[in-house]
Amino acid sequence: MSAQKPVLILGGGLMGLAIAHQLARAGMAVLVLSRRRSEAAGFVAAGMLAPHAEGLSGDLLALGQASLERIPAWVAQIEADSGLHCGLRPCGIVVPFASAAERDAYPTAPWGEALDRQGLEREVPGIGPAWQAGLLFAQDGQIDNRRQLMRALERACVDLGVQFLEGSEVLALEQDSHGTLAAVRLRTAEGEEQRLPTGQAVLSCGAWSAQLLPQLPIRPVKGQMLSLQGPRRALGRVIFGPGTYLVPREDGLLVVGATSEPEAGFSEGLTPAGQRQLQAGLTALLPAAAQWPPMERWWGFRPCTPDEGPLLGEGPIPGLWLAAGHHRNGVLLAAITAELIAAALQSDAVNAAGPGPEHEIWLHSFRWTRFSPGSSQANGNPEPGLTC
Ligand SMILES: Cc1cc2nc3c(=O)[nH]c(=O)nc-3n(C[C@H](O)[C@H](O)[C@H](O)COP(=O)(O)OP(=O)(O)OC[C@H]3O[C@@H](n4cnc5c(N)ncnc54)[C@H](O)[C@@H]3O)c2cc1C
Structure with a gap:
């Protein structure tokens, strides 16, 4: 590592790795403190790239569309830096509905191609009989986050000089007499408590972020998943049904997700009810797939905020950034x-004028204080407290 004091990345999941990668590309020294690699939602997710299929709205839809646009170049950069494939598949996503009226009322219907039953059967051969209409979002897709993207990011980071302390739990953030971030306290994998002085850190602890900063409105929403081995190319498109989706990987592996269990808190493990729900959803969407052999079952925790949008930019402690x-x-x-967090940190490090106008708008829309009393709800999404 260079003599420069490293930026500390608190949490080495998907956001931590993605930001570490960008900072390292910009020549900054970076140290990732990661409690447990395998618990990261980045290793759990289905990897859908689905701002339209998810029916997002308001600023969150716009942020999702902006990110979708950037993904090919971002992935190409990770692949070039790591020498590994990320498994990006611009395969399109089909959302099925019981009726044309439901289809036409879907928030993102204007971005999709309307399908009748015949169109649905063409796009998804073997789709269940309950579905009479659909929307094809050809611009949405998927990436193999579990097996490829996360690994490629790790490799790219290491090759660019990012340092890792895997197995290190951040215990607390320390502030100096002006309230600025001064150090983090952590417990290493060997059980030693250490104090790391720092001027800049990024909080990217996913669903666990509020354990370090209780004022952040982030709660876990547990999701259970399973995968099946289907015949290669049995399914070309992702199917995004209500409550269940099917994501076909290149090699025929079919990822089936996911339950949404806000009441589960951080309770670990599979449940019979969750697994039955996935099985029922699978059978309704693609009856033949119910006979395909199961491969894996797993679970993880989504980091949910009251409007389901992320917290980005400056945090409650000067020197601490949120992702x-x-x-x-x-x-x-x-x-x-x-892109947003790395650019903000870089301009902060060189005392530059600050983020460009586009970045500034995003950082404002997704500032963590938007839920404070007196702050107008900026994102056009559900009211705080209704969804998690
Ligand atoms: C079931 C499921 C399905 C999903 N499907 C999709 C999908 O199809 N498409 C999509 O776009 N998104 C999907 N997601 C969401 C996506 O996975 C998450 O939004 C994303 O991974 C969050 O990244 P993160 O880095 O914030 O958190 P994570 O990836 O969870 O990483 C957080 C890391 O922080 C570490 N950590 C926590 N506390 C500490 C501490 N005190 N000290 C040190 N380290 C700490 C943890 O060990 C963990 O490794 C899904 C999520 C789940 C759970």
Whole structure:
């Protein structure tokens, strides 16, 4: 590592790695403090890139669309830096509906191609009989986050000189007499407590972020998943049904997701009810797939905020930046998050004029204080408290 004091990345999940990568590309020294690599939602997610199929609205839709646009170049950069493929598939996503009226009322219907039953059968051969209409979002897609993207990011970071302390839990943030970030306290994998002085850190602890800063409105929403081995190319498009989606990987692996269990808190493990729900959703969407052999079952925690949008930019402590709360769209939003946070840190480091106008608008829309009393709800999404 260079003699320069490193930027500390608190949490080495998807956001932490994506930001570390951008900072390292810009020549900054970076140290990632990661409690447990394998618990990161980045290793759990289905990897859909789905601002339209998810039916997002308001600023969150616009942020998702901006990130989707950036993903090909972002992925190409990671692939070039790591020498590894990320498994990006611009395969399109089909959202099925029971009726044309439901289809036409979908928030993102204007961005999709309307399908009748015949169109649905053409796009998704073997789709269940309950679905009479659909929307094809050809611009949405997927990336193999679990097996490829996360690994490629790790490799790219290491090759660019990013340092890692895997197994280190950040215990607390220390401020100096002016209230500015002064140090983080951590416990290493060997059980030693250490104090790391720092001037700049990024909080990217996913669903656990409020454990370090209780004023952040982030709560876990547990999701259970499973995968099946289907015949290669049995399914070309992702199917995004209500409550269940099917994501076909290049090699025929079919990822089936996901439950949404805000009441579960951080309770670990699979549940029979969750697994039954996935099985029922799978059978309704693609009956033949119910016979395909199961491969893996797993779970993880989405970092959810009251309006389901992320918290980006300056945090409550000067010197601490936030990249957290991406809920069910973190894979989609990783590209723009990394760009925004890395640019903000760089301009801060060189005392530059600050973020450019486009960045400034995003950082304002997704500032963490938007939920404070007196702050107008900026994102056009559900009212605070209704969704998590
Ligand atoms: C079931 C499921 C399905 C999903 N599907 C999709 C999808 O299809 N498309 C999409 O765009 N998004 C999806 N997501 C959302 C996406 O995975 C998340 O939004 C994203 O991974 C969040 O990234 P993160 O870096 O903030 O958190 P994470 O990836 O969870 O990483 C957080 C890391 O911080 C570490 N950490 C926590 N506390 C500490 C501490 N005190 N000290 C040190 N380290 C700490 C943890 O160990 C963890 O490794 C899904 C999520 C789930 C759970």
